[in-house]
Amino acid sequence: MQRRSFVAAALLVAAVASGGRGQGAPKLPPGYLARDALPDSLALLPPPPPTGSAAFARDEEVSRQTAREPGDPRWKLAASDADLHFPHALSAFACALGVTPDPQKTPALYHLLGRMAVDVGLSTYKAKNRYQRMRPFVAHGNTTCLPRDEAMLRKDGSYPSGHSALGWGWALVLAELAPERADAILQRGRDFGESRLVCNAHWASDVDAGRLVAAATVSRLHADPVFTADLAAARQELGQQPRYAPAGCANAMD
Numbered sequence: 001m002q003r004r005s006f007v008a009a010a011l012l013v014a015a016v017a018s019g020g021r022g023q024g025a026p027k028l029p030p031g032y033l034a035r036d037a038l039p040d041s042l043a044l045l046p047p048p049p050p051t052g053s054a055a056f057a058r059d060e061e062v063s064r065q066t067a068r069e070p071g072d073p074r075w076k077l078a079a080s081d082a083d084l085h086f087p088h089a090l091s092a093f094a095c096a097l098g099v100t101p102d103p104q105k106t107p108a109l110y111h112l113l114g115r116m117a118v119d120v121g122l123s124t125y126k127a128k129n130r131y132q133r134m135r136p137f138v139a140h141g142n143t144t145c146l147p148r149d150e151a152m153l154r155k156d157g158s159y160p161s162g163h164s165a166l167g168w169g170w171a172l173v174l175a176e177l178a179p180e181r182a183d184a185i186l187q188r189g190r191d192f193g194e195s196r197l198v199c200n201a202h203w204a205s206d207v208d209a210g211r212l213v214a215a216a217t218v219s220r221l222h223a224d225p226v227f228t229a230d231l232a233a234a235r236q237e238l239g240q241q242p243r244y245a246p247a248g249c250a251n252a253m254d
Contacts, residue, residue: 010059026181031118032227035250038119039216040126041160045209048133048159055205062204063136069143079145082163086114092192096184097174098243106241108233109177113170114250116221122211123217128157139199147198153201159236161202164210165217167192172218177235244248 049055068075083091090101090113103110135158137144142152171189175182193211196202202210221227 002135003012023145031115031122032224033119035122037220038123038222039212039213041124041216042130043126044216045127045160048131048203048209049205051124051188059203059205062197063140063200065247066194067200068198074198075145077191078198081167081192081195082144082146082149082201084163084166086110089166090170093174093185093188095124097178099238099241106234106237106239108230111232112227112230115175116169116173116218116227117166117223120214120217123213124160124162124165127160127209127213128162130157131159132157133159133203133206134205135201140200142200143214144201158202159206160209160213161193161196161206163196163209164193164202164207165214167195167214168211169214169218172215173231176239178232204228 028235042076068078082089083089087100087102087110091112094100099109101113128181135153137150138154145155168189171186171192175185175189177187193207196207197204
């Protein structure tokens with residue numbers, strides 16, 4: 001993997017690059033999987049839809065349908081979902097889970113989600129590097145909901161979506177840890193990926209591909225004994241946490 005891949009992946013998994021800079025959070029450890037044990041996204045995914053194809057026409061149509069203006073509540077949520085700095089990124093699932101993953105209150109859960117994020121993020125990069133797909137905001141000449149990341153995104157392939165992979169990977173694991181809340185958690189993971197469409201940062205096929213890579217990575221992680229031990233610790237910890245319904249959660253997606 002080229003040096004650029006590691007840099008882009010570090011930016012994608014911003015908590016690893018920054019250690020939660022300015023948030024008072026500890027730096028996260030490396031991922032669970034060796035580089036040669038990561039799922040091969042280039043083998044798993046077909047090429048992205050070519051210009052002029054019916055699949056690309058779908059991408060363009062979805063892009064038009066999901067467009068929002070800055071200030072729209074859905075745009076604001078998408079901007080929040082775009083920020084992968086920890087612990088902020090994990091707060092996206094607080095309403096669905098009923099617990100906010102926190103390095104002090106739920107250290108085992110926080111450790112698990114942070115460490116697996118490295119594996120999920122890196123698993124997207126074989127395909128990203130091969131296809132170097134142009135992002136919608138570049139193709140359309142508009143902006144994203146997090147302009148500070150745009151210079152990096154212009155140099156980072158759109159296919160598959162790393163943000164969508166992270167959101168879906170976290171959702172799969174959290175749904176396993178809290179099966180009684182699985183529907184809400186998976187819906188939030190779906191919406192986390194759809195935020196990339198609202199943000200003009202990805203095409204619909206990028207988001208779909210990101211979810212596939214996430215599922216492959218989570219499946220691979222379940223064969224790793226360190227991951228499964230950490231999963232058990234997080235399950236025990238989560239079972240001891242009081243659940244809440246934060247004010248405003250019911251309207252979070254309106």
